Amino acid sequence: MTMKRLSIAEALRECIRGEMRRDERVFCIGEDIAVRGGWGGAFTVTLGLEKEFSDRMINTxxxxxxxxxxxxxAAMMGLRPIADVQYADFALxxxxxxxxQIxxxxxxxxxxxxxPVTMRAPVGVTGRGAQHSQSLEPFLLPAPGIKIVCPATAYDAVGLLRSAVRCDDPVMMFEHKLLYGSKGARAESGAIDASSEIPEEDYVVPIGRAVVRREGADVTVIATLLMMHRSLQAAALLEQEGIDVEVIDPRSLVPFDWDTVKASVVKTGRVVIVEESPKRNGVGAEIAATLAEEMIDHLTAPIKRVAAPNTPAPFAPPMEEYYVPSVERIAEAVRQVTSY
Amino acid sequence: MSPTGYGPDFLLDLYRQMVLIRHFEERVKYLFLEGVMPGTIHQCNGQEACAVGVCAALEPADVITSTHRPHGHALAKGITVVEAMGELFGRTTGCCKGKGGSMHLGDLAKGMVPAIAIVGGGIPVATGIALAFKMKKEKRVAVCFMGDGATNEGAFHEGVNMGAIWTLPVVYVVENNLYGASTPVSWVVRTKTISERSRLYGIPGVTIDGNDVLAVYVAAKKAVRRARTGKGPTLLELMTYRITGHSRRDPALYQPEEEKKRALENEPIGRFAKYLLDRQLADQRRLDQIAEEVDQEIEAAVEMALAAPQPKPEDTLQDLFVA
Incomplete structure (x- = not known):
């Protein structure tokens, strides 16, 4: 089996290319996605695709x-659009x-x-201040009718995007700016390597299935996107302290893989949920509330949420560092629920 | 009523459709006031010529979007009285199985997506329907019905602009009934007409008498032909008047009495009846007979809807996702 190591941006580009070759109903629509000499969207995902698909890259x-x-x-008439915004904030x-409507x-x-509309939106607090930073997951959770996926690796980005494009329902894919691995002028400082070996074959990652990124017996940490990577880092740190952390990456928020999460809670009895959004009414609130309703007999400590404060994202680096949950904040929350 | 040369069957069908819509609206209003019908309604009494004249210019495969005031558009595009009435009663026999209601009447099989009840919301959607037609090289046309109020939404600017820059097969139809809910259009639009806004987008715009069903048909035909032959969108402003309230219990006290009186003299069905009678294309007996047939059709639909099954409460949980 041939593999290629690709960043998320590269992997998404190849995935879109493959879907457009496979199915002529698939097309892309968005801002600055198909300008020669441009960037291929804000983070290079669609770079160069207009050369192959001049009629199906709709630059708006x-x-x-x-x-x-x-x-x-267009979707109601039988086409399969992939619509993307440059920053999730713009989707507001x-x-x-x-x-x-959708x-x-x-x-x-x-x-x-x-x-069958696929939507893509980059999220994450990345040195751009309050209006290019927001995570919209909490805005769309109460909008029944949209599936929500959040790939943290290039492998998942490809598998989930294939599922989204082939799915007959609307899917919103949130992608993280620090995980893209965008290059050149669009490279991000503080980026994390989320690249994967991408198999040649036509695999999918089913929407609605979580993955256990790290098995552990003591505490269940639930996180997506950048926070998933930081949770893995925190788990490595805590291992040295003798705390065995299980990290679950839900990958899909709607539908949500409760089976995987609940099985983990049965094992550990302790839960920490990490997210990059303000804590109030966030994804963590929904997960915590459901676990409190349905899993109380298995919980041996209060559920802990690690999240951003209830403010817009600040600009100055020291404030931004304070705002976004860090490896140390995640580790500290795990220590607290462990010592409860 | 300028154009002539149409066959009596065509003309009487236009008349029948307008009477059907008017009597449908009157019957529905009565059912509401009786307390038999659930929900709310926005009716199009007085605006029938817009729906009928435009839809007469379309092929069955063409697709329309509508608004919170969709009953006339639905009936004119071919949704049956039974399907529409069933939906208004929230029955499983309705065109949306009771999930849509008055404000979301539609059925793509008949060329109408569920009506979009957010003002202006249908403008980008119709534009996208037209984009698909163009990309798939189909000779179909999208028609976007909207009210005067929608033309002040950002969605109007965004949608019409995209239709224009991509030369899409779409016709934007503004039914200007002089009021956005209760607010006079003169308070919220500075230009003399709404159609002149078309110039900003580089497309043709025309304002015509929206209570003259033949004038509407001729203008729509031209705009549809333009769209179908790849020449792009037209903004069609149809001057009309709502001779009923904005919604179910609105007595429309903001419409001056004198204006209402003139509007009643100018309403499209009476005018078209006079046209037909003057030219001896029909006699009064024929017109009365049409009204009678239409009423029978409506009564049968009411009885069928009342006898149709209610959805099961737990049907609420169906139809969200395909899988």
Whole structure:
């Protein structure tokens, strides 16, 4: 079996290329995605694809609400758009189309329509201040009708994007700026290597299935994207202290793999949930509430959430460092639930 | 009523459709006031010529988007009275199996996506439908119905601009009934017409008498032909008037009495009846007969809807995802 080591940005690009070759209904739509001499979107994912697919790389005006609606219309007519925003924050401009139209259209039709729209949005606090940093996962969790995936590795990025494009339902993929491995002028400082060996064969990662990234007996840590990588680092640190951490990467938030998480909770009895968003009403709140409702007999310590404070993302590096959960903050939360 | 030369069957069908929509709306209003029908309604009494004239210019495979005021569009595009009435009653026989209701009437099999009840929300969607037609090299046309109020939404600017820059097969139809809910259009639009906004996007725009069903048909035909032959969008402004409230219990006190009186004299069905009678294309007996047939069709649909099964409460959980 041939393998290629690819960054997330490269892997997504090859995945999109493959899907567009496989199925002529697939097309990309977004801002600055198909300009020769441009960047291939904000993080190089679509770089050069316009050379092969000149008719299927729809470079839009700066009209987020507009082009998400266009994607919906095209999807209802049988095409399979991949719509992306440069920063997840910009998707807030398209919330009518995403939440009122894309998410609800199949349901309102009584199940007669299919809406195969794939959406992509980069998240993460990365030195850009308050309006290019936000994680939108908590905004979309209460919007039934959209599946949500969050790949932390290039392998998962490919497998989940294939699943999303081939799925007849709307899927939002959140990607992390520090995990892309974008190169050249679009390289990010503070980036983490999330590259993977990508098999040649046509594999998928099913939407709705978590992965145990590290097995452990003492504490279950649940995290996606950058926070998953930091949780693994924290686990390595804690191993030296004799704490055996299990790290679960849900990969999909909707639907959520409760079986994997609950099996882990049965084993460890202790839970730490890590996220990059403000703590209030975050993804962690939803996971914690469900575990409190359904798993209380198995819990031996209070559930702990590690999250950003309830403020916008700040700019100055010392404040940003304080804002985003660090390896040490994750480790400290694990120590607390372990010593409860 | 300028154009002539249409066959009586075509003309009487336009008349029948307008009467069907008017009587449907009147019957529905009565059912609401009786307390038999759930929900809320936004009715199009007085605006029938817009829906009928535009849809008469379309092929069955063409696709429309509609608004919170969709009953007329649905009936004109071919959704049956039974399917529409069933949906208004929230029954499983409705065109959306009771999941949509009055504001989301639609059925893609008939060329109408579920109506979009967020003002302006359908404009980008219709544009995307047209993009798909163009990318798939299909000779189909998308029509986006909207009210005057929608033209002040950002979605109007974004959607119409994209339709224009990509030369898409779409017709943007503004039914200007002079009020956005209760607010007069003159308070919120500075230009003399809405159609002149088309110039900003580099597409043709035209304002016509939206209560003249033949004038609407002729203008729509031209715009649809333009779209279908790859020449791009048109902004069609149809001047009309809502001779009922904005929604179910609105007495429309903001519409001046004098204006209402003039509107009633100018409403499209009476005008078209006069056209047909004056030209001896039909006699009063024929027109009465059409009204009678339409009423029978509506009554049958009401009875069928009332006899149709209610959805099971747990059907709520169905139809979210394909898999």
């Amino acid at each position: 005006p700066i009209s987020e609400n507009g082009f998400f609606g266009v994607a919906l219309g 401009l398209a919330m009518d189309q995403i939440v009122n 998410a609800k259209m199949r349901y309102m039709s009584g199940g007669k329509l299919t809406v």
